[in-house]
Structure formats: C-alpha cells, structure tokens
Amino acid sequence: MKILFAAPDRDLLECYKQLLETGLGETVTAFDGTQVLALLATEDFDILILDRKIPRVDHKVITERANAKNVPVVVLTDEPAGARRREEESLPNGRMSYPFTFAEIKKTILDTLEKRGTEERKGQVSEDE
Amino acid sequence: MNKAEKKFRLYAILVIFVLLTTLLAVINGVNFTMAAGDADVLTQTLADKQGSFEHKENAPGGTQPRQDQQKNKDFRMGPMGPDSPEMNASLRYFTVAFSENGEKAETVAFRISAVTEEEAKEWASGLLKQDTGWTRGTYRYRVYKDHGVTYVTVIDQGRELLPSFRILIISAIGEVMVLVIGWFVLLAIGRRIYAPLEEADRKQKNFIANANKEFRIPLTVIDGNTELAERIYGPDDRTRSTHRQVAKMNELVDKLGSVGIFDEENMSAAEISLSDQLTAALDREAENFFARGVALTAEIAPDVTVKADPEGMSKLTDELVGNALKFALTKAHFRLNSENGSVLLEASNDTDLPDGPADQAFDRFTTLENAKEGGAGLGLSYVKQTVKAHNGRATAAVAGGTFTIRITL
Known part of the structure; x- marks a missing residue:
C-alpha cells in the first residue's frame, strides 16, 4: 500500500510517516497543497490523508483531483467529531478529527479503502451487466 | 434575537x-x-x-x-x-x-x-x-x-x-401609549445591554474553540510519538501513563469542542426514541457503575419519543449518565416517562451536597463542591444548552441527600 500524508505540521508528518510505514505501508509526506498536487500527478497512491487546512491549495480542489485519479481521501479536521460539515458528509471519502490515535487512523484508512473497493466492485458489476 | x-x-x-x-x-x-x-x-x-x-x-x-x-x-x-x-x-x-x-x-x-x-x-x-x-x-x-x-x-x-370618566379614558389611552413607547425604549435598551453580553459570549466560545483546536494536533503527535517509542523500546509504565494522560486530554478537548458546536441554527430534527437512547447509554456504562460500587437503577417507560436533534440528544443522555457515574456516592437512578405531551427525564444520585437548588451545575466551567474528581464543568452546560435549544427546561436540586437533574421536553 502507498499512502500520501499531507499536513502542515512537520512533527505530525514525521511521527506518522514512521507509524504508517511500520503499520500499513510506504508513506510519502507533503507539507503544502502544491506538493500534494505535484505528487498526485506524478505518482500513484492508494489513499491520501489530507489535513483540511493544508496551505496554498484548497482541500476541496485536492480532494477532487485525488478522487479523479481514483484515490480515496481521509480528511483530517480540527473540528470536533460531532461538528457537521455537510459538504464533506456528501463526499465518498473518510473523515477524521484530531486528536486521534494510530489505531483509530489505521481503522479509518482501512474502512475508507474497503468502502472504495466495495463501490468499485459495485461499479464493475453494473458495467458487466 | x-x-x-x-x-x-x-x-x-x-x-x-x-x-x-x-x-x-x-x-x-x-x-x-x-x-x-x-x-x-x-x-x-x-x-x-x-x-x-x-x-x-x-x-x-x-x-x-x-x-x-x-x-x-x-x-x-x-x-x-x-x-x-x-x-x-x-x-x-x-x-x-x-x-x-x-x-x-x-x-x-x-x-x-x-x-x-x-x-x-x-x-x-x-x-x-x-x-x-x-x-x-x-x-x-x-x-x-x-x-x-x-x-x-x-x-x-x-x-x-x-x-372622572375623561380621566379614566385618558388614563387607559395613556397606559397603552406608555406601554407601546416603553416597548420600543426597551427594544433599544435591551440591544444596548445584551449586545456586549452576546459579544462576550461569542468571544468566549471563539476562544474556547480556538484553544481547543490548538491542542488537537500536539495531542495527536504526543500520542503518536509515544506509540513509536513503545514500538522501538517496548511499552512501559511511562508510555502507558502518557497514553492515559493524552486520553484524558482528548476527552477534555472533545468537551471543549462541544461548547461551540451545538448551535440552534444548525440543529436538525428527527423523531427519536429517548427510551432507546437512554437505555443504550446506561448499558454502555453499566459495568463502570458496577466497578465503582454504584447501584444503578432505572425506570424507563417504553416508546418515549421526542422530535429533536439526534446528535444533541445522544450526547445529552451520555452526559447525564457520565455525570451520575462520576458523582454518585453509592447509588444512581434514572427515570424517563411521558406525561400530558411532555417528556420528563430525571437523573438522580446520592450526594453529600447540602439541600437546595443547584442550577449552577449547568454553568459553563462550573463544578459543584463535591466534584472531587474534578472535571471541566462542561458536560451539564452542554445538557442545559441542548435542552434550551429544544425549548425544554432543565433544573437541578439537592433534597435529602439526593442530587436530581430534572429535564422537561
């Protein structure tokens, strides 16, 4: 599995790069939105973990671009877990509120991938039919 | 307004x-x-x-x-x-x-x-x-x-x-005029009085929300680095203690966040079963009540429903149960029923607080004298905020060694 982790906090990136690499798979980090777009254009990723406040490029633009390349996105937000973000709820991606533990983000990543996989399978079945 | x-x-x-x-x-x-x-x-x-x-x-x-x-x-x-x-x-x-x-x-x-x-x-x-x-x-x-x-x-x-009749008529007309003028004067005065209060409240909420956000990433990093240290050197008492403290901070951060999130403009309304929600909340914490040596009892009428914000009501029942779990000395009791179109929810527990009204328990950042375990003083503030948003009433009082929160919706 290849993960792209994008957040504006270097300590968070460094810590979670190591955790994700030992727990899930190869992890590439990005500090701002332009880096994320460049990486998305040049490399293939299985999932993008994206901080909602990523600088330089709006997170919605990045999410659209990633979804267009069939890369699901887990949006990280500093909003409380109960806060409603209707525009995000409608997206076929994951959502995670800080603070979280490694176990929690791992579960969210796997759930999001499974959801995307199920949707793809559904899509393939309907195409076959 | x-x-x-x-x-x-x-x-x-x-x-x-x-x-x-x-x-x-x-x-x-x-x-x-x-x-x-x-x-x-x-x-x-x-x-x-x-x-x-x-x-x-x-x-x-x-x-x-x-x-x-x-x-x-x-x-x-x-x-x-x-x-x-x-x-x-x-x-x-x-x-x-x-x-x-x-x-x-x-x-x-x-x-x-x-x-x-x-x-x-x-x-x-x-x-x-x-x-x-x-x-x-x-x-x-x-x-x-x-x-x-x-x-x-x-x-x-x-x-x-x-x-005399003229004076009577003039009095009546005068009174109506004074009331009408008074209404507009009060409108202006009310705005002058309450605008700074609303502004202070808004600033307090913003401050809480901002402070709350600033804690979130550092807590994630502390917990992540502790996990890394455990992977490299193996878990020990220090890493476990750090995890516990981070978990406590996470809980506080979540409560701080809830101060700002429940606003009436964004709340949704759906028919929800309060009976089911309260039963589920009690079931979740039953073991913890038992572990603390608190006898938990409940009288929950079946099929008590309310048209309310599901998220808000779920958190409300959780907060009530959590509050009883934290402050009950030996017993806690929950009662839910529906009378004359109103829903009555009561949460009571024994206490060493003196008799009298205890509505200050609903004030933000306020804990009562018996709060030996501390607490942010936010849970019941959220309860009150949610009840008010649903045009309900919440009161708290101590009588005969029992602390009771009574909610009418």
Missing part, C-alpha cells in the same frame, strides 16, 4: 404594566370614590331639607328643616357645594315620599327632565332596599325616613362624573 433579551423585555414591560395599572387604578378609584362622596353630601343635604331645596308648606314631613341640617355646612365642596347660590338652580334631582306602608307615593321635588313624574315614582320604588348607591349608571340616590315617611332622593351626577 437572544432569548434572554426577549425575556428581559417581556418582564420589564410586565412590570411597567403592573405598576402603571396599579397607579392608575388607585388614582381613578380615589377619584370615583370622591365623586360618590360629593354626591352623598348632596343627597344628605337634600335629606336634611326633606328632599327639596324649595320648602313646601304641604310637604309630607312638614316645613321645618331637621335639626341636623347644618351638619354638612362645613363640607369639602366649598363654593361649589350644596349651599352655593347656584345649587338650587343647577342640581337635577327628584324626591319621592312613600307612606309608611309604602302604598302611597308622592313627588316632593321634581327638577329633572330624563324621566316623567310617574316614571320617577316607579324608579324610586325600586330603590327602597338600600340606603344609598348608584342607579342607572350616573344617578346617586339616598333613602331616608322622617316622621314615618320614607323619602327617596335621586340626583343626576352625569355632568359631575364626566371629568
């Missing part, structure tokens, strides 16, 4: 209404009482003169004025009184004398145009039961006896009462 501002305005206008109505009622009451007193002086004077200002030789009681006729001379009406030279010409009145058995009626004086003499006799015959009073609105009468003859004197006070 702020609910507190609305309440302030309603109470203020109610106070103005009550005070003004009382004042005007007293003024008009005194005015009409004095008018009645003035009329009584006139009827008494006429009684002293056997019912007429003009002495008749053949009057049933004789021609001599009664001995007590001078007693009202020094009376309050001064130059406008019954002894004024104009009174004889200006007073509209009639006096009817009735024989002892009441069968024979004779007009002693008749200086009125509103009725005929025959009508006057019939009118007077209907007034024999009481000594004095008002009749037909503005007529004052007096019934008295002299030498075995019963006299009924009726005077017209319509013109004299006119100023």
Whole structure:
C-alpha cells in the first residue's frame, strides 16, 4: 500500500510517516497543497490523508483531483467529531478529527479503502451487466 | 434575537404594566370614590331639607328643616357645594315620599327632565332596599325616613362624573401609549445591554474553540510519538501513563469542542426514541457503575419519543449518565416517562451536597463542591444548552441527600 500524508505540521508528518510505514505501508509526506498536487500527478497512491487546512491549495480542489485519479481521501479536521460539515458528509471519502490515535487512523484508512473497493466492485458489476 | 433579551423585555414591560395599572387604578378609584362622596353630601343635604331645596308648606314631613341640617355646612365642596347660590338652580334631582306602608307615593321635588313624574315614582320604588348607591349608571340616590315617611332622593351626577370618566379614558389611552413607547425604549435598551453580553459570549466560545483546536494536533503527535517509542523500546509504565494522560486530554478537548458546536441554527430534527437512547447509554456504562460500587437503577417507560436533534440528544443522555457515574456516592437512578405531551427525564444520585437548588451545575466551567474528581464543568452546560435549544427546561436540586437533574421536553 502507498499512502500520501499531507499536513502542515512537520512533527505530525514525521511521527506518522514512521507509524504508517511500520503499520500499513510506504508513506510519502507533503507539507503544502502544491506538493500534494505535484505528487498526485506524478505518482500513484492508494489513499491520501489530507489535513483540511493544508496551505496554498484548497482541500476541496485536492480532494477532487485525488478522487479523479481514483484515490480515496481521509480528511483530517480540527473540528470536533460531532461538528457537521455537510459538504464533506456528501463526499465518498473518510473523515477524521484530531486528536486521534494510530489505531483509530489505521481503522479509518482501512474502512475508507474497503468502502472504495466495495463501490468499485459495485461499479464493475453494473458495467458487466 | 437572544432569548434572554426577549425575556428581559417581556418582564420589564410586565412590570411597567403592573405598576402603571396599579397607579392608575388607585388614582381613578380615589377619584370615583370622591365623586360618590360629593354626591352623598348632596343627597344628605337634600335629606336634611326633606328632599327639596324649595320648602313646601304641604310637604309630607312638614316645613321645618331637621335639626341636623347644618351638619354638612362645613363640607369639602366649598363654593361649589350644596349651599352655593347656584345649587338650587343647577342640581337635577327628584324626591319621592312613600307612606309608611309604602302604598302611597308622592313627588316632593321634581327638577329633572330624563324621566316623567310617574316614571320617577316607579324608579324610586325600586330603590327602597338600600340606603344609598348608584342607579342607572350616573344617578346617586339616598333613602331616608322622617316622621314615618320614607323619602327617596335621586340626583343626576352625569355632568359631575364626566371629568372622572375623561380621566379614566385618558388614563387607559395613556397606559397603552406608555406601554407601546416603553416597548420600543426597551427594544433599544435591551440591544444596548445584551449586545456586549452576546459579544462576550461569542468571544468566549471563539476562544474556547480556538484553544481547543490548538491542542488537537500536539495531542495527536504526543500520542503518536509515544506509540513509536513503545514500538522501538517496548511499552512501559511511562508510555502507558502518557497514553492515559493524552486520553484524558482528548476527552477534555472533545468537551471543549462541544461548547461551540451545538448551535440552534444548525440543529436538525428527527423523531427519536429517548427510551432507546437512554437505555443504550446506561448499558454502555453499566459495568463502570458496577466497578465503582454504584447501584444503578432505572425506570424507563417504553416508546418515549421526542422530535429533536439526534446528535444533541445522544450526547445529552451520555452526559447525564457520565455525570451520575462520576458523582454518585453509592447509588444512581434514572427515570424517563411521558406525561400530558411532555417528556420528563430525571437523573438522580446520592450526594453529600447540602439541600437546595443547584442550577449552577449547568454553568459553563462550573463544578459543584463535591466534584472531587474534578472535571471541566462542561458536560451539564452542554445538557442545559441542548435542552434550551429544544425549548425544554432543565433544573437541578439537592433534597435529602439526593442530587436530581430534572429535564422537561
């Protein structure tokens, strides 16, 4: 599995790069939105973990671009877990509120991938039919 | 508009209404009482003169004025009184004398145009039961006896009462005007008073929200680095302690976040089963109650539903259960039922707090004296906020060693 982790906090990136690499798979980090777009254009990723406040490029633009390349996105937000973000709820991606533990983000990543996989399978079945 | 501002305005206008109505009622009451007193002086004077200002030789009681006729001379009406030279010409009145058995009626004086003499006799015959009073609105009468003859004197006070009625009408119009003007003044004052309070509240919420956000990433990093350290060096007491402290901080951060998230504009409404929600919340914590040695009991009526924000109500039941778990000494009890279209939810636990109201438990960042375990003082604040947003009522009180939160929705 290849993960792209994008957040504006270097300590968070460094810590979670190591955790994700030992727990899930190869992890590439990005500090701002332009880096994320460049990486998305040049490399293939299985999932993008994206901080909602990523600088330089709006997170919605990045999410659209990633979804267009069939890369699901887990949006990280500093909003409380109960806060409603209707525009995000409608997206076929994951959502995670800080603070979280490694176990929690791992579960969210796997759930999001499974959801995307199920949707793809559904899509393939309907195409076959 | 702020609910507190609305309440302030309603109470203020109610106070103005009550005070003004009382004042005007007293003024008009005194005015009409004095008018009645003035009329009584006139009827008494006429009684002293056997019912007429003009002495008749053949009057049933004789021609001599009664001995007590001078007693009202020094009376309050001064130059406008019954002894004024104009009174004889200006007073509209009639006096009817009735024989002892009441069968024979004779007009002693008749200086009125509103009725005929025959009508006057019939009118007077209907007034024999009481000594004095008002009749037909503005007529004052007096019934008295002299030498075995019963006299009924009726005077017209319509013109004299006119100023009193005018004052009454002006008072009523004035009161309405004061209330209308007062409403607009209170509108302006209310805004001036409550705008800074709302602003302070908004700033407090913003501060909490911002501070809360600033904690979130560092806590994630601390927990992540602790996890990394555990992977490299293996878990020990220090890493476990760090995880526990981070978990506590995470909980506090979540509670701080909830202060800002529940706003009425964003809340949704759906028919939800409060019975199920409360049962689920109690089931989740049942083991923890047991572990703390707290006896947990509940009376939950089935199928109690409310139309409310599902997220808000779920958190509300969680907070109530969490509060009881934290502060109960040996027992906690929950009761949920529906009466007359209202839902009543009660959460109680034994306590060492003194008896009395304990509504301060709902204040943000406030914990009661028995909060030995501490706490951010946010859980019950959220409960109150949620209940208010659903037009409900939440109260807290201690009675006989039991702390009870009562919620009506």
